[in-house]
Amino acid sequence: MSETELRASPIAPTVDYSADGVQHGFLRLPYSRDDSAWGSVMIPITVIKNGEGPTALLTGGNHGDEYEGPIALFDLARTLKAEEISGRVIIVPAMNYPAFVAATRTSPIDKGNLNRSFPGRPDGTVTQKIADYFQRELLPLADVVLDFHSGGKTLDFLPFCAAHIVPDKVLEARAFSLVQAFSAPYSMKMLEIDAVGMYDTAAEEMGKVFVTTELGGGGTATARSAGIAKRGVRNMLREAGIIEGEPEISETRWLDMPDGDCFAFAEGDGLIEPMVDLGETVLKGQVVARIYPLGRTGVAPSDVRARMDGMLCARHFPGLVKAGDCVAVFAVSV
Amino acid sequence: MSETELRASPIAPTVDYSADGVQHGFLRLPYSRDDSAWGSVMIPITVIKNGEGPTALLTGGNHGDEYEGPIALFDLARTLKAEEISGRVIIVPAMNYPAFVAATRTSPIDKGNLNRSFPGRPDGTVTQKIADYFQRELLPLADVVLDFHSGGKTLDFLPFCAAHIVPDKVLEARAFSLVQAFSAPYSMKMLEIDAVGMYDTAAEEMGKVFVTTELGGGGTATARSAGIAKRGVRNMLREAGIIEGEPEISETRWLDMPDGDCFAFAEGDGLIEPMVDLGETVLKGQVVARIYPLGRTGVAPSDVRARMDGMLCARHFPGLVKAGDCVAVFAVSV
Amino acid sequence: MSETELRASPIAPTVDYSADGVQHGFLRLPYSRDDSAWGSVMIPITVIKNGEGPTALLTGGNHGDEYEGPIALFDLARTLKAEEISGRVIIVPAMNYPAFVAATRTSPIDKGNLNRSFPGRPDGTVTQKIADYFQRELLPLADVVLDFHSGGKTLDFLPFCAAHIVPDKVLEARAFSLVQAFSAPYSMKMLEIDAVGMYDTAAEEMGKVFVTTELGGGGTATARSAGIAKRGVRNMLREAGIIEGEPEISETRWLDMPDGDCFAFAEGDGLIEPMVDLGETVLKGQVVARIYPLGRTGVAPSDVRARMDGMLCARHFPGLVKAGDCVAVFAVSV
């Protein structure tokens, strides 16, 4: 079915995107189920509008177990005043709301990974319906899009803001200027190898300036990581001309993930002993983690080695590891 | 039934505690269940013995989601040679083995919290049978007991080694000398208010020198925290005279948790924004965390405040919090 | 794939739709699964035929937790004699049989809501295969279709029989004459806003006279509500000319659900205190329910208000409510 034939989204917003002022409401998504025949998913949304100007679409909780974004956006939604801005700010602190409430990466309803569900379907699963609403209703309203991520319960990242290498170099330059303004401790240029189904791709293909982050992980946030997020989003809105004034810039270190050699994988299950911490550098061939089989003592652990020189920018978080898990990711300074 | 009437433990070790040399084996605990009528739980154990001398009993995985102890002990079990020691080292890297394999605090078999199950029962649940075996078979063999803990998946701690204030001051002094030798970044004097069912109490009541740790948390370990554990256990064995030589001492900071005011609890569910990080100091009444209700934007968060001046030494780890969760623990320097 | 290309349904009936007499059998749907590699779903079916005449297709258990229909149809299947009728009666008391056995609205196998699964797929999930069989095999045999519904475990309805406003006014008139004959305490004219995937729509688009009911709810039935169903179905067969004689008419009250304002939704989770009961009338703005947060006393409940004048014709049933649940539905007399 071509897009023009798609039925309307079943999602009904309780806010008016064209009204000035601050509105707190919901995206109501009807969801009939065994424990509520006429139930709905209620995704919180805030719209702040003041006259003319660009629209920023700010999202957290694309994955439900990542917390810096939701913290910064619940805070921003409550504290940003209409008179502080020129244009419009649309805030959805918990995009995949069922996953956010369940504290899981994917939706407990349909196991949907929202960031692999674009462009979505109006007659699909709950996660696909959310993707479709962003695809057809919210992204078209936006000029600038910021989607917060962190490592979630199973990964941990150096804190960075990032944008993609894209064919449209004007778009790319505007995105990197927003990354610079965000002013996280690290900044990343990303070349996405497999971008199918991502929100990022959906936004970029529509010509939107798209910025994302990875700001820690482990399914927690700290005062420091939450502070980076809170300062970064206001900085970005300043750079976009929506909040007046200059971004509060601090030093950032630019990184690059050049190719597939930056990933190291586990080939067996076990107890992981990390040998390198985030931000430390390694040489190619260095042992970066050891994996002990769980069931007996006295057995040598298997070594996981770096396949390139670089800085550890992401790592497997849980104490146990399974065959096939990504154990470490390395980046190079640029 | 008095202790003398207790039936024998059903656990059969495959190692001989009185034999010299290095033995890797199992504590085999018969466990009949739907998916194995004649199955067993196999708890890995290593015994290293060389002539006469004191016995150290070293344990990790008392709670199954704490990793610095198992890492240090799987490593030690594999690398410590009989000729390096005088006396005996008994190593059980994963005491509550079913919990360790499941990566959970408590046993998936019976929900047993091993550290609240002492003295255990030979005819009880699997967790109670493990406690009973330590109570009646392993603790009596020991002179010195080190039980590794960390915060697990839901708490995060400053890294410290600790011992309890106990009535027997000779015992207490020996324990604190081992804590000093362990040489973690922090050291803690603990006055346990409710010690019913703890392994600690079982050991101390038998007159054993008992030392424990909290070395991080979140259900992960880092190269740094695993390093503290690996160095600490060898230091402690040196101080105990089992490994020759002096402990490699580095600076430690002594802390104390004076009373119940050191704990701050959540009164509602929500998204937690930490306002203070581990190791930072606060004043009484200061907001240490804010809790946002999940279901709508534009609502003020509730504040959690410190009830004493102090340093944040432990915190709630997951990004979401439930009413009744301990959010923060403060300690004072001594 | 166009319909002509569809593979045959995998469902094999053990009854012969063209044979005279009473046959009790099964729709056998092969369903390979972990606990039965060569298993099947066996959906009970009764076919009663006597010479020439119209065919009625009578169904219950479209949602598995609604009971008046299955009670009336198990009773009818056992007691209706071939010689009582002219034509044919096809009875499937539990359309979504896996849901019926599980006492759930949707199928425990695939979470399929049968009434949103039409036209179905012969190579789809179990629920889609059932929909496809009705779409391509049973509906084409029918002249008149009665599909019993009630509120299920999570809604409660005033007892009514209903038909839809449809473009074909001859069809509509025939449907409403059957509703009148059914003679429930209430009768409803329904204008379905979102009819995608419904059995109703599938039948009506095929030009079948389609009648449905809502006869109570809460996942139970009473002697009274079961009696309405048992009498109603025989009345309808009389009106359709399949059973001889006149319907036993009693008074019915005609209702209408005019637009979206008839629904009231919860915006938060909590304990619901209903302020109005089924059949009572309210004025626009009146508080119809109050919702107490569960976690603390002393907090004011939030009010749910009627958005129109009307009679309460359906309500949320369980004692607890979730944000997004439909709390109340109002209708107007016509």
Add this chain to the structure above:
Amino acid sequence: MSETELRASPIAPTVDYSADGVQHGFLRLPYSRDDSAWGSVMIPITVIKNGEGPTALLTGGNHGDEYEGPIALFDLARTLKAEEISGRVIIVPAMNYPAFVAATRTSPIDKGNLNRSFPGRPDGTVTQKIADYFQRELLPLADVVLDFHSGGKTLDFLPFCAAHIVPDKVLEARAFSLVQAFSAPYSMKMLEIDAVGMYDTAAEEMGKVFVTTELGGGGTATARSAGIAKRGVRNMLREAGIIEGEPEISETRWLDMPDGDCFAFAEGDGLIEPMVDLGETVLKGQVVARIYPLGRTGVAPSDVRARMDGMLCARHFPGLVKAGDCVAVFAVSV
């Protein structure tokens, strides 16, 4: 262990039972678990005190799926003013709070049926700890105890208030005067055959005046049933001299359940067709329900018959029934 040797309850109240005024707080019960190592169960409690006078202990949610009590008590806790009373009112609207939040009869934590867990244990399961706290801390404070019940998700009752036949006839008379004052549509004299572990028994054995109710069921409440509860509890407090003024009496009908013949049980699984509704009378031997096997049509249902003459005062609620379920309960007028 004798009661005097029992360790103190681990439950810490955040309210002061001896302070005048209105306090809303919690019973905090430490509960260490996989998803919160230092978590707690927080049971809401309200204490309202004004000078001298008797103490009423008012409870709902003893079973977690019964709603009239919690509605009346959340309402009362919020609206009753200290100056309205003489003495003290202690309100726990959801005794078995984990069950109440889960909307289940028993606790999801330990499957504990609180009303079969008395006197409880301070070192037992969560449910046993709650029972112990009522046994040793709250019941001793009370003169009058009202414990609200309804049928829960699986039973439905005529609305009645009740007290037990007890050996102490003075106590019994005072209880029945409170039942009369409660003024439910029906009132019941109950002779408990197996009262082991009940809260009722614990209270009565301490010499407390104990009153209970059954006010509907099915896991729901109506405006009518909630109204009975709200009016009844204030009436009872008036009769007890805690609230000034006379109870608002309306007519009640006294019933009695004479012996075991008042119960009728199912001997097979199936779909239940009720033949009698609550409040209707039957003769011994009359068919009160029929049970259809689920798996095939054309089979005769099995009959369930009354074993005495009487009025249907309680019934099985769900549409499906299992062998051994109580299908119907009959009472006689007195």
Add this chain to the structure above:
Amino acid sequence: MSETELRASPIAPTVDYSADGVQHGFLRLPYSRDDSAWGSVMIPITVIKNGEGPTALLTGGNHGDEYEGPIALFDLARTLKAEEISGRVIIVPAMNYPAFVAATRTSPIDKGNLNRSFPGRPDGTVTQKIADYFQRELLPLADVVLDFHSGGKTLDFLPFCAAHIVPDKVLEARAFSLVQAFSAPYSMKMLEIDAVGMYDTAAEEMGKVFVTTELGGGGTATARSAGIAKRGVRNMLREAGIIEGEPEISETRWLDMPDGDCFAFAEGDGLIEPMVDLGETVLKGQVVARIYPLGRTGVAPSDVRARMDGMLCARHFPGLVKAGDCVAVFAVSV
């Protein structure tokens, strides 16, 4: 609490043990739970009595996944006529009825292994209540007890009938004469090492003649194994003088399990390749199974070796094995 103080069993039989004739009924065990507040477990029972004579108590389904016993006993209960016997036969084909319905070794309600739950408790779990009823009500009625076992889903046995070596040699001789009469292909003399909690022990300690079987396994039965059970039970009743006539004897081979060396255990998880089949003989040290780790090819399997010369009389059944599982059991001919 001493036995004389025990409260009465809550189980109510619907049969009269003292009445002549054939009665089919239930042991009704009240079991309140979330899905049936006033529900019961209904354990089928048949009592066949004819005048004076000994009583045989015949049971199957002690473990719920063993089928030869239930098949033989459902068959016997339906076909044995009162006039065929002298005395009484009490038949409970599915002792642990909840486990039998769930097709699991232990009860799905409480994970109770009935054969480790004796003497049970009248106020314990469902499984403990069943044990208590047999202990205090049924065993005292019996002279001869036959309890059918097979290997269940996780073990497979050579088909044998067995009795224990017991101190009372008269009792032992009577038991072995019944074993001989049962006439299974194999017969076993068993010296139980750990008999705590077994039904066998409970019966023998009461001075009852106790006989048991192992008749196959894998959670299935064959025409052959069911035939052995059906013939064996009638043979045993003949030998006991309850059915007239001589047992139909066929050849049996007597076996003995001398000591703990007859068991071989797995030390790791994996895919098991059996190297020996039931009934085959091995020499000490012979490889009887090989275990392949699941996660990679090219790795040598670990060998499991026999620790004695003997015949394979039982084996691990499932294709995968876990560390600690009993892999093989060997017996010697006597």
Add this chain to the structure above:
Amino acid sequence: MSETELRASPIAPTVDYSADGVQHGFLRLPYSRDDSAWGSVMIPITVIKNGEGPTALLTGGNHGDEYEGPIALFDLARTLKAEEISGRVIIVPAMNYPAFVAATRTSPIDKGNLNRSFPGRPDGTVTQKIADYFQRELLPLADVVLDFHSGGKTLDFLPFCAAHIVPDKVLEARAFSLVQAFSAPYSMKMLEIDAVGMYDTAAEEMGKVFVTTELGGGGTATARSAGIAKRGVRNMLREAGIIEGEPEISETRWLDMPDGDCFAFAEGDGLIEPMVDLGETVLKGQVVARIYPLGRTGVAPSDVRARMDGMLCARHFPGLVKAGDCVAVFAVSV
């Protein structure tokens, strides 16, 4: 989307199909999930190549609870030397690896039945991605394909090797010559009625010589059945010219399943008593099994009868049966 438009498979092999020698590696399938954001499924694979010659693709674990194939292929992968062969052998002992680890027929991830998932999808579920990789990457490399099956946990088969009647008679003849060489006790000619989605069909439609087996069942293997598999696969490689030498032929008995009458189904739930064992012959109308309802004694079982003369070649395995289960399959000798 046409096949040429399909995106590349996300599966990355760690082996080089074109390299000579023996390689043990993995098919790495990225699988992001709640417990591993950047996790993978790691399917073990072995490639053995020596110069020119045909390629055999050997698979087990298409259904995860069938064991003869995995045993034979883990053994072959470890023991077959490159110098023994001419050509190439690709071995995947556990195609549906997640199902194999879970010991279930279908994948625990997506409930996918791999053998009904062809041709698969590169952007589908995990099971569909596996199917797609075999469809587009592995099958095109093969000349000869052997896919091992057994009955799994719920069926039991006479041990046979089989090939299909296919339109291309040259292909069919080559397949049957391989079946003959495999030399199982039985050999089967199969006419697949519904072959949609099968691996068999995918291979045959590509013109590959396809051979399969059924070698027992019940979720176990025996020394005998594993031996048949191990000998059979080497025999087949000899016949295909990949291993030098002649197959070790032993006698086989050819069977045929002529039409739908070879299947007998259960119409009700219950305890199954088999009346015939595998390999025994029956006459049409003979009772082959009896089904006892579980809930009461004294009721006649329902009979399942053969619908043709023949030999029992497959049977329902578990002791309990559900309505719709295939109870027995009969074949005729050819």
